[in-house]
Amino acid sequence: MLRHRSHWVMILASLLLAIVIHAMLSAQGLPTQRSVATSPFGIQVIDEATGRGVPLIELRTTNEIRLVTDNAGWVAVDEPGLMGQKVFFAITGHGYEFPADGFGKRGRALEVLPGKSVQLKVHRKNIAQRLYRITGQGQFHHSTHLGMPSPWRRPNLNAQVMGQDSTQAVVLGDRILWTWGDTARASYPLGNFATSGAWSQLPKDGGMDPALGIDQAYLVDDTGFSKPMYQNDIDGTVIWMHGLFTLEDNDGQTKAVTHYTVREGLGKQHRSGIAVFNEEKELFEQVTQFPESVRLYPQGQAFKHTDDDQAYIYFATPYPMLRVPAKWDAVLDPAQYEAWTCLEEGAQFHQKSPQLARNPQGKLDYAWRKGTDLVGAQQQRQLEQAGYIQPGEGWIQTTDIDQGRKITLHRGSVRWNDYLDCWVMIANEIHGEESDLGEVYFLTSKTIPGTWEKAKKIVTHDKYTFYNPVQHAFLDQADGKLIYFDGTYTKQFSATQVGTPRYDYNTIMYRLDLSDERLNTMK
Known part of the structure; x- marks a missing residue:
């Protein structure tokens, strides 16, 4: 009987407490019931x-x-x-x-x-149309x-990738091999710093329309996260790769080949050389190591071109002023690389005491030279500022045709275009006006290495970076009338302190219609 009476006392006490709380909340004008969720x-x-x-x-x-x-x-x-x-x-x-x-x-x-x-x-x-963010989370x-369908199989998270840097891609067999640099993960601030990779199908072989997406199948580890593409035995270092291309080895097998560097980020380099992709292991294997003193090696974005009946692999940085014979043994030998340069044979670049090659008339003598530093856009600018080269004298004379001012290009790619019947370059400017490293230009040339004098801005960013743009020629449509390129969108190296949610440190795809009348001034 006592237990039964105690039970009812507890119930009455609880009801009384609920009435008191309700009265208190009502007196304060606070909600007295759970909020009802609404559709966005x-x-x-x-x-x-x-x-x-x-x-x-x-x-x-x-x-x-x-x-x-x-x-x-x-x-x-x-x-x-x-x-x-x-x-x-x-x-x-x-x-x-x-x-x-x-x-x-x-x-x-x-x-x-x-x-x-x-x-x-x-x-x-x-002029270029922004299509989609390729990498990262929450695309x-x-x-x-809002409950809307997506054209992607993995619309909001693929291989746990949150952020990814700088694309290198080649067609290997009937698939596209994609690679990226440092990769952020969802579960911890430290991610994959030894290059990431993925496969996708070519559009003509059942892959997605590049106007809609890529549909990458990442190479992943046991946890499902994008796995390292290199085995690294030096703690605290990253492995970056540059100049990815394909080439037949001495057995006639087509391989994906690249330059690798093991380094402390932007600091000390521990070793570098040539790596080859092992399709069975889905890893890049370091097959040779270059001497520390090596001056010429694969950089930037690669393409093939034949000059005087000799096939070469050219490397755009962004100007195609570096090459090596398209032969297996030559690629592995740093002595076979040559630069289009105005330095004397064998000279290193020194801003304060350059060994410039000049002809008897005193003009700069540009030629393909082995074991000699190249003089790219930024080096030429330094020599001009120091007074060793007069304005208008150097090989690179690129002008923004709308503003009539000389610009310095930083990184980019060069590809042949059937629609225009010429070479096209997509590159970004360094020290731009709207952004320090986010202005993207379109250029054309009939020859290689070409002079690339006229530049048309096709993408702008307001105080934000968009670096290492690269055109993917294997995605061209309408005989090259429509071309696709991506780059890394990041607050790094910019005046912006707070990154764009979800977008920051990821790659974004653009499409350029070469029939756009705003490009007519390039002709």
């Missing part, structure tokens, strides 16, 4: 010319809530306090522009209603949140 409000930003969703467009509220469109151009607004309210969204995006109102504000006030959506149009100032984050 969707905003899609589209290109006014194409109707396609634009990624990397930022929408910002007056209290600094920052939303960035995903690959399909969507953002999902699910802020509880803003539901049912009229909210102003400022709209900005690298190379895209929203119309200004009478006060010069570029944005729109919208009724934020759960489950509803609107479209907003932006004007593309870029279709907002679309997924």
